[in-house]
Amino acid sequence: MTLSVQKLQCSRGDLTVFQGLSFTLNAGQLLWVEGRNGSGKTTLLRTVCGLFLADEGNIEWKGELTKRTPDEYYRQLLYIGHQNALKLDLTPLENLQLLCRLAGQPLTEVQIEDALLKMGLAGYEDVPVRQMSQGQQRRVALSRLLLTDAALWVLDEPFVALDVAAVELLQSILVTHVENEGMVMLTTHQAVPLPAEKMQRISLDQYA
Numbered sequence: 001m002t003l004s005v006q007k008l009q010c011s012r013g014d015l016t017v018f019q020g021l022s023f024t025l026n027a028g029q030l031l032w033v034e035g036r037n038g039s040g041k042t043t044l045l046r047t048v049c050g051l052f053l054a055d056e057g058n059i060e061w062k063g064e065l066t067k068r069t070p071d072e073y074y075r076q077l078l079y080i081g082h083q084n085a086l087k088l089d090l091t092p093l094e095n096l097q098l099l100c101r102l103a104g105q106p107l108t109e110v111q112i113e114d115a116l117l118k119m120g121l122a123g124y125e126d127v128p129v130r131q132m133s134q135g136q137q138r139r140v141a142l143s144r145l146l147l148t149d150a151a152l153w154v155l156d157e158p159f160v161a162l163d164v165a166a167v168e169l170l171q172s173i174l175v176t177h178v179e180n181e182g183m184v185m186l187t188t189h190q191a192v193p194l195p196a197e198k199m200q201r202i203s204l205d206q207y208a
């Protein structure tokens, strides 16, 4: 499995945010996207997920253009943006049931409750998300990582709002996914403890 990006150029409004960006991410690797505020990290992640259109360049999954075989690509992709994509009036259980169903992967209540338990949210299954703290809401969103079978995880600042215990938990979930030949592309200010051969870093400051 390979994600290959070639000569990508993206704009927001009239501004070219980055250009000439190329990289290859293989199974069992994490790509850490860095850069100053406004350098285009979110724009890149959303473009890779097909949520923005690039001006130029190619994005290929397993050697095929993602726009040519979108169904195959989206089945393998999980995106969690800075927004948690949760419905505030629904409970964690209802939110995760909905999100998993939308991703084409219906799960049982027991599976979802087990993920919430692992994320330290036992007892919150039936509480509306609106009544949960920012860190708890982030934990609900990140529970999806324990429920998905997607190979490629694209995560925008996943550590934001997490306490020390949740940071360590997320680090171990990411490391396990990479060790199991999964792929992660993320922006973060928090290091992920992986050996050098499993981690690539790119700074968008070089592509302005």
Ligand SMILES: Nc1ncnc2c1ncn2[C@@H]1O[C@H](COP(=O)(O)OP(=O)(O)OP(=O)(O)O)[C@@H](O)[C@H]1O
Residues within 6 Å of the ligand: 012, 013, 015, 017, 035, 036, 037, 038, 039, 040, 041, 042, 043, 044
């Ligand atoms: N809705 C928008 N319309 C026009 N320009 C935008 C819009 N959103 C972002 N931009 C511009 O696009 C550029 C890239 O923004 P982006 O959010 O991708 O950067 P980022 O590297 O993720 O930033 P940060 O580190 O602050 O989260 C910025 O210069 C920003 O001003």
